[in-house]
Amino acid sequence: MKLLFASMLLCLCIPAVWAAEANIPKPDIGRGGQCVEDPQWMRKNHMHLLKHQRDEALRKGIRDEKISLKNCIECHASTKDDSVIARDDSFCVACHRYEAVNIDCFECHSGIRKSAWLQRNAK
Amino acid sequence: MTKECKINGIDIQRRSFLKTSFGAAAVAIAPGMLLFDAAHGQPLPASGKVRWGMLIDTTQCKTGCTDCVTACNKENGLSGGTSPTDSQWIRKVELKDASSGRELSLPMMCQHCEHPPCVDVCPTTASFKRADGIVLVDKHRCIGCRYCMMACPYKARSFVHEPLHDQNPDVPRGKGTVEACTLCVHRIDKGQQPACAEACPNKAILFGDLNDSSSEIARKVLGVASVQVRADLRLNPGIRYQGL
Numbered sequence: 001m002k003l004l005f006a007s008m009l010l011c012l013c014i015p016a017v018w019a020a021e022a023n024i025p026k027p028d029i030g031r032g033g034q035c036v037e038d039p040q041w042m043r044k045n046h047m048h049l050l051k052h053q054r055d056e057a058l059r060k061g062i063r064d065e066k067i068s069l070k071n072c073i074e075c076h077a078s079t080k081d082d083s084v085i086a087r088d089d090s091f092c093v094a095c096h097r098y099e100a101v102n103i104d105c106f107e108c109h110s111g112i113r114k115s116a117w118l119q120r121n122a123k
Numbered sequence: 124m125t126k127e128c129k130i131n132g133i134d135i136q137r138r139s140f141l142k143t144s145f146g147a148a149a150v151a152i153a154p155g156m157l158l159f160d161a162a163h164g165q166p167l168p169a170s171g172k173v174r175w176g177m178l179i180d181t182t183q184c185k186t187g188c189t190d191c192v193t194a195c196n197k198e199n200g201l202s203g204g205t206s207p208t209d210s211q212w213i214r215k216v217e218l219k220d221a222s223s224g225r226e227l228s229l230p231m232m233c234q235h236c237e238h239p240p241c242v243d244v245c246p247t248t249a250s251f252k253r254a255d256g257i258v259l260v261d262k263h264r265c266i267g268c269r270y271c272m273m274a275c276p277y278k279a280r281s282f283v284h285e286p287l288h289d290q291n292p293d294v295p296r297g298k299g300t301v302e303a304c305t306l307c308v309h310r311i312d313k314g315q316q317p318a319c320a321e322a323c324p325n326k327a328i329l330f331g332d333l334n335d336s337s338s339e340i341a342r343k344v345l346g347v348a349s350v351q352v353r354a355d356l357r358l359n360p361g362i363r364y365q366g367l
Contacts (some may be wrong), residue, residue, distance in 0.1 A: 058261055061169030061253055063312055089132055108262055108297030110290045118291050 001078075021101075025077035027094035028087070030076045036067060050105075075111055080086065147161035157354070171254040174237075175306055175360035176333040177320065178340050178349055179229060183327035185287050186228040189215055194322030195232075196305060200291045210296075212304040213319055229367070230319065233258060233279040233304035234352065234360030241271035241280065250301075256333075256361050257306045265300040272301060276353050333361065 036042060036049070049067050057064040065071060076091040077084050084091040085106050092111070096103055110117060137305075157218035171339040195213045196203045205211065213232040219225070239258045241250045250271050251263035260271075260280075272280045280303040283296060290296050320328040331340030343349075349363040 007252075008148040024152065041333065054263060055261075056168075058263070059251060059253070061255065061312060062166050064166050073292075082194070107286070108290065108295040108300070110292040110295070117289075121291075 007072040023098075025094040025098040028080070028089050029091060030078050030084075031076055035071075035075070068077060069109055070114055074109065074115070077113040077116070079109075082101045083111050083113035103122045127212040160263065161253075166272060167251045169255040169257075169312075170251040170336060174330070174333040174361060175256050175311065176235070176318075176363065177306075178338060178343055178363050178365060179367040180325075180327045181227050181229045182366040182367045183325040184228050186217060188225060188324070190322045190324055191215075191230050191319035192365075194318040195304070197307075198291070198298065198310075198318035199294045200287075200289075203216065205313045208282075208284040210283060210302060211281075212281070212302070227366070229364060231277065231279075231352075232319075232362070233275075233306075234277050234358070235304075235306060236256070236361070237359035240274040240357065244270040246270065253308075257311070258303075259305055259308065260301055260303065262297060262300040262302070267299040267301065269301060275303075276356055281335075287308050287344065309330065 033034070037045070039112065050069060050072075053064055053067045054069070056064070074085050078086070079092060085093055087093065088097065090111075092103065092106075112120075151283075157284075164222075173227055191211050192215060193203070195201065199212060201210050201212060203209075205214075213230050215228060217226065217228050218229045219227075235258050236257055237256065239252055241258065242252055243249075244250075246268060247264045248260045248267055250258070250268070251261060251264070252258050267282065268283055272278075272282060280291075280301050282301050283298050286298045294305075296302055307319075310317060316330050321329040329343060331338040333341055333344065335341055343365075344363060347363040348363055350367050351358075351360045351363055352356050
């Protein structure tokens with residue numbers, strides 16, 4: 001009886017874990033690396049940094065090179081298409097689609113790595 | 124006597140040696156210190172001691188030349204169209220005095236007023252003046268009501284009607300917001316000139332700090348006759364015109 005119960009539990013658990021893993025977004029982190037805080041902290045707080053920085057930069061002229069949207073994109077844009085928004089698994093899109101949080105940063109801001117943009121527009 | 128002279132000679136030699144060595148040390152250390160400050164110090168906010176402005180010499184501005192407009196469009200990613208729904212941050216204005224027949228040409232853009240009416244009327248404080256006198260739109264707050272466009276006596280602002288793609292990473296622009304000449308704030312913060320000033324083939328646009336008495340623009344404003352457009356409104360624009 002015990003064995004049956006255990007095997008049933010196992011049967012129930014495996015697909016659940018499997019399904020959960022299959023659903024977790026796997027963003028293309030581009031070049032990646034850590035320059036501001038550790039990934040877990042950033043997952044939770046990146047929006048506060050970006051919002052604080054945008055007001056400081058625009059309204060006061062304090063341009064922090066490190067904590068800026070442009071700098072995030074520089075490392076996290078895909079190495080394939082130089083963008084954080086181009087595909088379903090792009091760095092910003094993957095999680096935001098999963099969490100159903102709409103971002104409108106990129107209605108105005110470029111989602112493309114600046115160096116790539118410059119290269120493309122120099123031609 | 125000779126001994127005293129000798130000592131004096133040594134003293135002078137020593138003094139000059141110390142002077143040059145201290146001088147050399149200062150020269151060697153100073154740029155390093157500056158670089159260190161730039162690399163590790165906090166980024167500095169726009170200074171309230173600075174007042175960015177332009178002096179436009181209309182006698183040097185050629186009729187038919189639109190190099191400043193082209194440079195602005197390229198720098199800021201504007202389409203260059205002139206229909207009522209296209210953004211124009213800078214435009215060339217051709218004037219003719221009816222009685223004398225004198226013709227002149229000048230670029231017209233946001234005049235970066237000290238008392239900007241666009242800032243007065245903005246219901247969300249999206250329109251604002253930075254500490255260094257640059258008048259900007261905070262598009263995070265702009266609701267696209269276009270009061271500022273009505274209030275501006277220079278017709279300097281435009282509204283973005285269509286969705287935009289592939290913006291310059293330095294110049295975010297988007298549908299539903301008002302925009303205008305930023306004096307190329309992204310370039311100024313890097314220590315560069317605005318694109319129009321750099322592009323003018325006749326150097327008709329002189330850009331600089333009006334508050335810095337040693338700057339070229341401040342000296343020229345002091346020396347030659349220049350006017351502000353619609354000075355009667357007492358908005359004290361940062362853009363001045365010479366030969367108007």
